[in-house]
Amino acid sequence: MxxxxxxxxxxxxxxxxxxxxxxxxxxxxxxxxxxxxxxxxxxxxxxxxxxxxxxxxxxxxxxxxxxxxxxxxxxxxxxxxxxxxxxxxxxxxxxxxxxxxxxxxxxxxxxxxxxxxxxxxxxxxxxxxxxxxxxxxxxxxxxxxxxxxxxxxxxxxxxxxxxxxxxxxPLLAAELDALSLALETPAQPMLAIVGGSKVSTKLEVLHSLAELCSQIIVGGGIANTFLAAQGHSVGASLYEADLVDTAREIMGKTEILLPEYVVVANKNDIDFADFTGSLQKAVATIKSVDNIGDNDMILDIAPDSAIKLAAAITNAKTILWNGPVGVFEVDAFGQGTQIVAEAVKNSQGFSIAGGGDTLAAIDKYQVADGVSYMSTGGGAFLEFVEGKVLPAVAALQINE
The missing domain is CATH 3.40.50.1260 (Phosphoglycerate kinase, N-terminal domain)
Known part of the structure; x- marks a missing residue:
């Protein structure tokens, strides 16, 4: 650039x-x-x-x-x-x-x-x-x-x-250099970790990364939509039924890594007006994705499955991380994100992380010293990953 x-x-x-x-x-x-x-x-x-x-x-x-x-x-x-x-x-x-x-x-x-x-x-x-x-x-x-x-x-x-x-x-230049290294000339294999509540909010990001990445780990509500696309019942979990076909389309472009075991809570134990507060008291249960009950809400990746995903992170030469893989604010539903965070820290590959929740997880699990670059951009980070032109950056390149 x-x-x-x-x-x-x-x-x-x-x-x-x-x-x-x-x-x-x-x-x-x-x-x-x-x-x-x-x-x-x-x-x-x-x-x-x-x-x-x-x-x-x-x-x-x-x-x-x-x-x-x-x-x-x-x-x-x-x-x-x-x-x-x-x-x-x-x-x-x-x-x-x-x-x-x-x-x-x-x-x-x-x-x-x-x-x-x-x-x-x-x-x-x-x-x-x-x-x-x-x-x-x-x-x-x-x-x-x-x-x-x-x-x-x-x-x-x-x-x-x-x-x-x-x-x-210098701050803008460092952001652009790091993002260009990760997205324009990434060392392969490249792996992305994309978490969040909805596929719809990360749809363009997922499509763009599917063209670049050998593998994508999905977490949070996004993972539930992909599990549904594989034919699994997700019980009472947050997912987007209207985007199941879109999830299948993305799965046809690259390898989507999904957990075999997840951590669930009973929806009847959750007060949605005080979501994280009520989760502090909820019972966390590990279940196979083949055995999700009607009242189960998937809220994290189980430790054994997270360890398997961590192995893929270890093998990657470039890692882009945007979003936690569970409700990490509550410790009982945070082990998946912690294991993923530590895998990113210990990886020998170039890693870039962005998004407010991601940076909060990095801070909580004290892995900042192992992340190659942490983007402060938020919306700008996502738009860059989507391949969109950032107007203020494009203006700097005029007449160059």
Whole structure:
């Protein structure tokens, strides 16, 4: 993938606008989870080390465009960055009208871009105002790269039209490099692990991966639909009857690895208004997929079956993981995901993992040090896997 990289540029005395993904939870005026902020810090520090004046922008939450809602202010993020950079990071609320006065070595954080009318609709005039703030634009927010918005795709186009530089930041570049390695030139055999509640939400992902992978492990409600496609009864389990034929079609393209034994609970023991809470008290029973009762809900892969699947993971040269294989939030229904996670960790192949639940499982089972790359992208990760063009990335490749 060819695009200009910030790491290659001279930035001395340049005003650099960096689009980061600083969309973090805020509680009582403080940052509640700083993973995305930690990920952005190396890019900001690199720009400072290169002698730039650094302007940072991001969205936070889903405010009503055109109105400044205090609960969506980036003020707590400015405080966090000031602490981590050991230097004042000022929050600028008036940048569209007054511009930004800044010198090399300083950092200014722009107030939430979604306060600006036209941000989500990729308004060209707004994008131009962002471009007017800087000499160099750095797109570093992979998590928003699948959205054509004024602070992502629009400003990149405006920079090109003005003859200015637009480039990828280190975080975005690392995401694209890892995904390209896994999807464009994967070492074979390649194996994917795809979990989740519904085939319909991962349908395009499964079709795309079926063309690339020698084997796919499916888990969660997705696996139930494939078990039904094999002719098994899945009892009271979540599955999609209207996609059974689609599951068979995917099974005709690649080898779908399914468990022989699963962990079930009786549906009558489950309060669906408090699903995970009630599962803490439910009885977990291991059953053959040939022996699922009418009231049984399949909620995990049984340990022995998970160990067999782990052997396939061990043999793979490339592993893509998106989604847990059971209700791992409850320990009684988490062993399958734990065994799969540890197999990914211990594999000698290149592994890439993405999606919020997947990263939560990686954190719970402490296997991060064995995963080659963890994507922070969420929706952008899935769209890239589906083979879709990410607008903000495509814009960076213009005129290359």
């Amino acid at each position: 060819n695009f200009l990289r910030m790491s290659e540029l001279s930035l001395t005395n340049k005003v650099v606008l960096i689009r980061e993904d600083l969309n973090v939870p805020i509680k009582e005026g403080k940052v509640a989870s700083d993973a995305r902020l930690q990920a952005s810090l190396p890019t900001i520090k690199m720009a400072l080390e290169k002698g730039a004046a650094v302007i940072v922008c991001s969205h936070l939450g889903r405010p009503t465009e055109g109105s400044s809602e205090a609960i969506y202010s980036l003020a707590p993020v400015a405080d966090y960055l000031s602490d981590k950079l050991s230097a004042p990071v000022t929050l600028n609320n008036d940048y569209l009208a007054q511009g930004v006065a800044i010198k090399a070595g300083e950092v200014v954080l722009l107030e939430n871009v979604r306060f600006n009318e036209g941000e989500k609709k990729n308004n060209a005039a707004l994008a131009q105002k962002y471009a007017d703030l800087c000499d160099v634009f750095v797109m570093d927010a992979f998590g928003t790269a699948h959205r054509a918005q004024a602070s992502t795709e629009g400003v990149t186009q405006a920079m090109h039209q003005a003859g200015k530089t637009a480039c990828a930041g």
